[in-house]
Amino acid sequence: xRMLFIAIVTVAGFAVCRSAEAAxxxxxxxxxxxxxxxxxxxxxxxYRTYPLEQRNPAxxxxxxxxxxxxxxxxxxxxxxxxxxxxxGALDDTIVISPRFASAERGCQDALAxxxxxxPCGGDSWRSGGAAAKEGALTSYDFGDAILKTLANKSTFPxxxxxxxxxHSAGGQFTNRYAMAxxxxxxxxxxxxxxxxxxxxxxxLDGTRPSAxxxxxxxxxxxxxxxxxxxxxxxxxxxxxRTGYTARLADDQLKKQLAARSVTYLVGEYDxxxxxxxxxxxxxxxxxxxxxxxGQAFGKYVNEKIGAHHTTTVVPLCGHNxxxxxxxxxxLALIFPKP
Numbered sequence: 320x321r322m323l324f325i326a327i328v329t330v331a332g333f334a335v336c337r338s339a340e341a342a343x344x345x346x347x348x349x350x351x352x353x354x355x356x357x358x359x360x361x362x363x364x365x366y367r368t369y370p371l372e373q374r375n376p377a378x379x380x381x382x383x384x385x386x387x388x389x390x391x392x393x394x395x396x397x398x399x400x401x402x403x404x405x406x407g408a409l410d411d412t413i414v415i416s417p418r419f420a421s422a423e424r425g426c427q428d429a430l431a432x433x434x435x436x437x438p439c440g441g442d443s444w445r446s447g448g449a450a451a452k453e454g455a456l457t458s459y460d461f462g463d464a465i466l467k468t469l470a471n472k473s474t475f476p477x478x479x480x481x482x483x484x485x486h487s488a489g490g491q492f493t494n495r496y497a498m499a500x501x502x503x504x505x506x507x508x509x510x511x512x513x514x515x516x517x518x519x520x521x522x523l524d525g526t527r528p529s530a531x532x533x534x535x536x537x538x539x540x541x542x543x544x545x546x547x548x549x550x551x552x553x554x555x556x557x558x559x560r561t562g563y564t565a566r567l568a569d570d571q572l573k574k575q576l577a578a579r580s581v582t583y584l585v586g587e588y589d590x591x592x593x594x595x596x597x598x599x600x601x602x603x604x605x606x607x608x609x610x611x612x613g614q615a616f617g618k619y620v621n622e623k624i625g626a627h628h629t630t631t632v633v634p635l636c637g638h639n640x641x642x643x644x645x646x647x648x649x650l651a652l653i654f655p656k657p
Contacts, residue, residue: 343368343369343400343403343409343410343414344367344368344369345368345400345409347366347393347396347397350366350367350368350396351364351365351366351367352364352365352366352367352370352371353365354371354417354461354464354465354468356435356453356456356460356461356464357456359433360432360433361433361435361450361453361456362433362434362435363417363418363419363420363434363435363437363461364392364417364418364420364431364434365392365415365416365417365418365465366392366393366396366415366416366418367413367414367415367416368400368403368409368412368413368414368415369413371468371469371474372474373474374473374474374476375413375474375475376475376476376477377410377411377477378411378412378413378475378477378478379411379412379477379478379479379480379657380408380411380412380413380478380479380480380481380482380654380655380657381412381413381414381415381469381475381478381480381481381482382399382402382403382412382413382414382415382481382482382484382653382654383415383416383417383462383465383466383469383481383482383483383484384396384398384399384414384415384416384484384485384489384644385416385417385419385483385484385485385486385489385490385492385493386416386417386418386419386485386486386488386489387485387486387487387488387489387594387595387640388445388487388488388595390418390419390420390421390426390428392416392417392418392419393416393418395416395486395489395640396414396416398640398641398644398645399414399415399416399644400414401641401645402644402645402649402650402653402654403654405645405650406650406651406653406654408654411657412654413469413475415465415469417461417462417465419437419444419445419458419461419492420434420435420436420437421436421437421438421439421443421444421451422436422451423436423438423439423440423451424439425439425440426439435450435451435452435453435456435461436450436451436452437450437451437458437461438450438451438458442553442554442561442562443458444458444492445458445488445489445491445492445495445554446458446491446492446495446521446553446554446562446564447459447495447496447499447562447563447564448561448562449561449562457562457563458492458562458563459496459499459500459562459563459564460563462483462492462496462500463500463501463502466481466483466500466502466506466510467502467506469481469506469508470506470507470508472507478508479508479509479657480508480509480510480511480655480657481506481508481509481510481511482510482511482512482513482652482653482654482655483496483497483510483511483512483513484512484513484514484515484644484653485513485514485515485517486515486516486640486643486644487515487516487517487518487594487595487638487640488517488518488595489515489517489640490514490515490516490517491517491518491519491520491554493512493513493514493515493517494512494514494517494520494521494581494616495521495554495564496512497512497514497575497576497579497581498521498572498573498575498576498579499563499564499567499572499575501566501567503575503579509580510579510580511579511580511581511582511652511655512579512580512581512582513581513582513584513649513652513653514581514582514583514584514613515583515584515585515586515640515643515644516584516585516586516589516609516613516638516643517609517612517613518595518596518597518602518609518612519554519555519597519601519602519605519612520555520605520612520613520616521553521554521555521556521557522551522555522556522557522605522616522619523556523557523569523572523573523576523620523623523624524556524557524623525540525541525544525551525556526538526539526540526541526619526623527539527541527550527604527605528605528606528611528615528618528619529542536614536615536618538619538622538623541604543600543604546600547600547601547604549599549600549601550600550601550604551601552601555601555602555604555605556601557569557572573624576620576624576626577620577624577625577626580628581620581626581628581629582628582629582630582631582652583613583614583616583617583628583629583630583631584613584631584633584643584649585609585610585613585614585630585631585632585633586609586610586632586633586636586637586638586639586642586643587610587632587633587634587635587636587637588610588635588636588637589608589609589610589636589637589638590608590609590610590611590637591608591637591638592608593638594638596608596609609638610632613630614630614632617629617630618630631648631649631652633646633648633649634646
């Protein structure tokens with residue numbers, strides 16, 4: 320008779336029973352691992368519920384959660400784990416939260432030995448910018464490395480779905496990564512993207528949302544381009560791209576975005592200029608607040624490039640990742656049934 324040991328673990332304040340032989344790692348002090356680039360020594364940190372190099376046939380899905388501007392991957396890992404617990408998905412889902420640390424002025428994170436410093440401002444980590452010292456390495460290469468590791472059949476032979484999600488600045492990362500990444504069609508595992516409450520999006524041409532008669536949103540050539548000269552430059556538009564996205568032509572980015580499965584989540588109450596809200600002129604060209612910008616961009620990609628993306632207003636949520644990602648309707652999205 321096989322012995323089954325029961326462990327009591329704490330997940331986001333809840334006591335949870337798990338078999339010791341299959342328990343997910345849920346505490347940030349014990350759940351970190353390094354992604355090494357190109358044979359090392361350059362590396363970046365992730366938090367994860369299961370080891371990336373240990374065979375695990377129980378895993379059927381993966382959820383990659385990208386943090387906001389504070390680069391607090393540990394807190395976002397807690398939110399993602401809480402969501403997995405609420406969805407009853409801890410045992411068969413690997414949850415990952417990568418850390419885009421930066422030692423640059425404006426971020427000034429403390430880095431471990433050989434830890435990559437991603438760009439803090441300008442063409443930053445959230446838009447595929449190149450690392451400070453490893454110039455050929457970009458933040459989207461970090462994303463690619465995670466997805467390729469997950470798709471390794473010798474480690475996760477039964478993985479059937481990957482969801483890449485992000486909130487706020489992480490939503491910016493996910494919006495642009497969804498259109499740009501070059502591994503999506505090579506992994507043999509379906510990938511979906513969940514973009515939550517970013518301050519801006521990457522538009523694909525020179526039009527921007529404009530109020531029409533009756534309050535409807537139309538897309539017209541931006542009327543203040545003369546004064547807001549950066550409205551269409553990367554990462555707000557496709558002009559003058561650098562980093563990872565400069566490797567692809569405009570038409571390829573449009574084609575990829577149209578073909579990929581993307582959901583835009585916007586909080587019903589995310590209407591205030593708080594929590595790092597981007598009030599620059601190129602961001603304001605996209606709408607007065609995050610709620611309006613998300614609804615407009617979802618409409619834009621469906622009308623302009625024939626995408627079939629979904630926009631969901633999450634009720635009773637403002638600019639709060641825990642609220643957004645633990646709502647029942649969102650749990651079904653980020654932990655799809657195998």
